[in-house]
Amino acid sequence: MENRIDADQVAPPIVRPMAAHDPGYYDQLRRRMRWRLLFAYCAPLAILALFFHVQYSVTLRERIYSHLRSLAENQRNTADLFVQERVANLRNAFHPDSLSIPPRNGHLDPLLAELRRASPAFVDVGVFDPDGNLLAYAGPYSYLRGRDYSGEMWYRQLVERDYVVSDVYLGFRSKPHFIVAVRRTVSRGGSDSTWVMRASVDPDKFGEFVGSSAILDGANAYIVNTQGQSQTASLEGHPELEVGPLPWRTASTSVAELEIGGQRYLRAIAWLTVNDWALVVQVPASQAYAPMRRARAALLGMMALTLAFIVGVVQRSTRKLVARLEAAHETQRSLTLHLFNAAKLASVGEIAAGVAHEINNPLAIVYEEAALMTDLLDPSFGQAMDTAELRERLGAIKEAALRGRDITRKLLAFSRQDEPQLAPVQLERIVERVLEVKDVDLRTSNVEVHKELAPQLPEFVASANQLEQVLLNLVNNARDAIGRNGRITLRTRVENGCVQLDIEDTGRGMTPEVLSKVFFPFFTTKGVGKGTGLGLSISYGIIKSMGGRIEVQSRAGHGTTFTLFFPLPRPTPAEAAREEAHSDVA
Amino acid sequence: MSHEKIRLLIVDDEVRFIETLSRRLGLRDFDVTAVTSPKEALRTAERQEFDLAIVDLKMPEMSGERLLEILKQRAPLIEVVMLTGHGSIDSAVTCTKLGAFCYLQKPCETDELMRVLREAYQKRVETRVRADVERMGELARIATEQSPLAALRRLRELEKQGS
Numbered sequence: 248m249e250n251r252i253d254a255d256q257v258a259p260p261i262v263r264p265m266a267a268h269d270p271g272y273y274d275q276l277r278r279r280m281r282w283r284l285l286f287a288y289c290a291p292l293a294i295l296a297l298f299f300h301v302q303y304s305v306t307l308r309e310r311i312y313s314h315l316r317s318l319a320e321n322q323r324n325t326a327d328l329f330v331q332e333r334v335a336n337l338r339n340a341f342h343p344d345s346l347s348i349p350p351r352n353g354h355l356d357p358l359l360a361e362l363r364r365a366s367p368a369f370v371d372v373g374v375f376d377p378d379g380n381l382l383a384y385a386g387p388y389s390y391l392r393g394r395d396y397s398g399e400m401w402y403r404q405l406v407e408r409d410y411v412v413s414d415v416y417l418g419f420r421s422k423p424h425f426i427v428a429v430r431r432t433v434s435r436g437g438s439d440s441t442w443v444m445r446a447s448v449d450p451d452k453f454g455e456f457v458g459s460s461a462i463l464d465g466a467n468a469y470i471v472n473t474q475g476q477s478q479t480a481s482l483e484g485h486p487e488l489e490v491g492p493l494p495w496r497t498a499s500t501s502v503a504e505l506e507i508g509g510q511r512y513l514r515a516i517a518w519l520t521v522n523d524w525a526l527v528v529q530v531p532a533s534q535a536y537a538p539m540r541r542a543r544a545a546l547l548g549m550m551a552l553t554l555a556f557i558v559g560v561v562q563r564s565t566r567k568l569v570a571r572l573e574a575a576h577e578t579q580r581s582l583t584l585h586l587f588n589a590a591k592l593a594s595v596g597e598i599a600a601g602v603a604h605e606i607n608n609p610l611a612i613v614y615e616e617a618a619l620m621t622d623l624l625d626p627s628f629g630q631a632m633d634t635a636e637l638r639e640r641l642g643a644i645k646e647a648a649l650r651g652r653d654i655t656r657k658l659l660a661f662s663r664q665d666e667p668q669l670a671p672v673q674l675e676r677i678v679e680r681v682l683e684v685k686d687v688d689l690r691t692s693n694v695e696v697h698k699e700l701a702p703q704l705p706e707f708v709a710s711a712n713q714l715e716q717v718l719l720n721l722v723n724n725a726r727d728a729i730g731r732n733g734r735i736t737l738r739t740r741v742e743n744g745c746v747q748l749d750i751e752d753t754g755r756g757m758t759p760e761v762l763s764k765v766f767f768p769f770f771t772t773k774g775v776g777k778g779t780g781l782g783l784s785i786s787y788g789i790i791k792s793m794g795g796r797i798e799v800q801s802r803a804g805h806g807t808t809f810t811l812f813f814p815l816p817r818p819t820p821a822e823a824a825r826e827e828a829h830s831d832v833a
Numbered sequence: 834m835s836h837e838k839i840r841l842l843i844v845d846d847e848v849r850f851i852e853t854l855s856r857r858l859g860l861r862d863f864d865v866t867a868v869t870s871p872k873e874a875l876r877t878a879e880r881q882e883f884d885l886a887i888v889d890l891k892m893p894e895m896s897g898e899r900l901l902e903i904l905k906q907r908a909p910l911i912e913v914v915m916l917t918g919h920g921s922i923d924s925a926v927t928c929t930k931l932g933a934f935c936y937l938q939k940p941c942e943t944d945e946l947m948r949v950l951r952e953a954y955q956k957r958v959e960t961r962v963r964a965d966v967e968r969m970g971e972l973a974r975i976a977t978e979q980s981p982l983a984a985l986r987r988l989r990e991l992e993k994q995g996s
Contacts, residue, residue, distance in 0.1 A: 604891055604918035607939045608847055611918070614940035615853040628860050643849055691846075691891035731896060 250759045251800035254787050259766040261788050267580060277569045284561045289554065296550055300543065307539045311513070312502045315528060315535070319500050319515035322468050323526040326457050329366075330521040333427045333448060334410050336365045340372065341431050341444040348433045348442050350374050355385035368452035370424060375402070377440040386447070388420045396445075405430050405443055412522045414472045415450045423450055425478065454479025457526070466530035473523050487512060490527055504532060590781040591716050605654045605687045609647035616640045616647075657684050671706040672714060674746060674813075678737055681718045685726065694729050697736040704739055707746055707813050713789045720782040721750045721809050727773065728754025728807060744815050745795075751808040757801040765799065838864035839954050840882065844874040844900060845889040845916070854887075861947065871895035878904060883911055885953050890917035890924060898927055905932045910960055912953040916941060 339345060340358045347354075355372055362369040371386020379397025396402045401413040410429045417423060428445040457468055457479055467488055470478040475490040487507045493516070500517040511532035516525050533540075620640060623632040632640075682689075682696060689696055725735045729752055738749040757765070757772075764770045766787045771780035790797050794814055801807040841863045845851045851867040858865050866883070868874045871894055874886075886904060890897035901913050912934040917924075925936045934953045937946065968991060975987045 607918035608850070611939035611941075612847065612849050612853070614942075615850055615857065618943050619853050619857050622857055622860055630860065647849075687891075690893055693893055693895075 249802045254766045254797040281565045315515040316500045319517040319528040323517035350383040359385040370447045372446040375443040465534040468528045590785045593779045609650040612647040672711045693732045695734045699738040717786040725752035746813040748811045753806045756803040840864045842883040842886040843867040846892045871900040886913045
């Protein structure tokens with residue numbers, strides 16, 4: 248039964264020869280490791296920081312908005328209250344208990360004084376007869392007395408309402424003011440007539456009142472009508488405070504962020520209840536967001552500190568780790584090298600017996616020739632030697648000495664302990680060299696060597712030294728499997744992009760159990776002290792490190808064939824084309 | 834018999850070596866036959882009788898051990914000295930079991946080789962004498978104890994064994 252395995256199938260541990268890494272390798276490793284570690288540490292940190300920053304910003308923005316909203320509503324309430332109080336003041340003043348109709352001149356002066364006690368914003372006060380003429384007046388603009396106001400908007404509005412609060416306007420006095428007016432129905436002689444009392448209010452005073460409860464750094468609070476005209480202070484010189492026509496009143500207070508003249512502002516608008524006025528609180532965004540900016544700066548500072556710390560730690564640990572790795576590599580490399588050299592010496596030791604035989608044979612010739620010459624010089628033997636014979640015998644001695652030298656030279660060339668050097672190798676030359684070393688051993692064991700070497704085998708890159716070691720191992724094994732009388736066939740070919748080498752023997756073969764273990768280190772079927780069990784394991788490692796493969800097929804009692812596969816480099820398209828052209832010509 | 838030359842067979846594949854060695858031993862009164870292969874050795878041994886043999890261990894065609902075994906089977910009285918370039922304990926033990934007289938390593942000093950050969954020859958002579966004595970005793974026993982016809986039959990058997 249023929250058994251065939253690929254060494255990779257049984258997956259033995261690989262004892263691989265290691266090449267020294269070039270110095271750039273560790274630098275590159277260090278760099279790569281540093282970046283990866285930094286990324287691993289910093290990415291979650293950055294994501295976390297970003298998350299908290301966004302979360303914090305959103306919360307803070309909401310808080311700022313709601314602060315601004317409540318601020319605007321407070322101010323709005325204050326303004327509402329102010330206007331309502333003024334209306335109430337006026338109602339009290341116009342009450343029948345306070346004033347009789349029609350009023351007489353001078354009656355209004357104490358009333359105005361009383362109103363101004365209630366609020367210094369009152370400028371003047373007047374009473375209109377049912378026809379809309381200013382009948383009585385107290386205040387600085389006495390020339391208004393007797394004027395007809397029946398066409399004025401506010402006067403007409405009073406028909407439907409109890410009281411009116413007007414927008415700010417210049418009026419007959421040509422000075423900005425707004426008025427508060429109430430009406431009173433007087434029944435006299437069975438007919439009702441409507442009397443009106445009006446007071447004008449100084450918008451500046453009103454504005455002071457609205458803006459007085461100092462609200463927010465850099466914030467402006469003022470009141471506008473639906474056209475966006477300020478009802479409290481002049482907006483001249485402050486284009487950023489221009490509100491523009493407002494949409495119709497909304498129930499809730501709106502807060503918006505807007506850009507005016509390249510700067511950002513936050514603006515809250517709250518509608519008053521007493522009138523179609525809106526209270527505006529506007530604050531530059533930079534002012535409003537100052538706490539957010541401070542928090543961001545603190546966060547960035549913390550991040551920078553943490554980052555610096557991480558960079559330091561990563562730098563230090565990477566350097567330490569790579570240094571340790573480098574040392575470990577170096578140790579492993581030197582151990583592997585030692586193991587390889589030891590295994591090589593062991594395989595050389597296996598051929599040492601043959602070599603001793605080979606050296607002692609020429610030595611025996613030297614001895615015998617010299618002894619014969621001594622005999623011939625001995626008169627008791629009664630023999631003589633002419634110069635021709637002497638020359639011939641000395642020649643034999645010299646030849647034997649050279650034979651000995653060649654043998655030691657071959658052996659030494661084989662046991663060189665150097666680093667694997669990669670170069671293009673010719674497989675047939677390696678085969679020849681190994682066979683030279685094994686020649687006498689094979690011949691005296693009556694092992695015939697059959698060579699079926701393909702002509703013009705392509706070269707491939709490998710370590711010639713290591714390849715010799717592999718081949719010597721396999722030939723040693725083949726010879727041991729044969730014992731005496733047999734044949735070793737060495738066959739090369741190119742197939743499937745691989746140079747292939749068969750080492751076939753007619754030895755005793757292997758059982759499937761043995762076959763499955765041959766590539767494992769320290770497995771041997773040779774007697775104690777005869778084999779280390781490393782040969783095939785190391786051969787496997789060497790062939791693997793060359794990118795090759797080992798296959799073995801065996802039949803117990805019939806022989807074994809090891810096949811080595813060395814992949815050839817794929818030709819570049821240009822080379823392939825050239826080769827094709829060449830073969831066409833051929 | 835003691836005045837005859839000692840008949841010695843040398844088997845080794847090193848032509849130069851056996852040429853020189855056989856000449857030197859010839860000077861020392863040996864009747865030397867040198868051959869370069871085990872098969873030739875067997876053929877020669879079939880044709881003529883040898884007292885001693887010097888046999889190399891590692892040879893093409895056949896190992897020294899195998900040659901020793903065959904030589905001893907064919908002529909148990911021959912004394913064989915193994916002479917090898919590289920000896921091992923294993924092969925020394927094997928050879929001793931197979932009846933080798935001695936196991937020597939190349940190159941071997943002349944005095945040592947001569948001593949061994951002398952001792953080997955001594956042993957062969959003693960063995961021979963002992964065998965002769967035994968044979969004489971047997972003859973005497975046959976002559977005295979058996980009928981003439983039976984005695985003749987026994988004698989023929991002995992003759993066969995002795996040859």
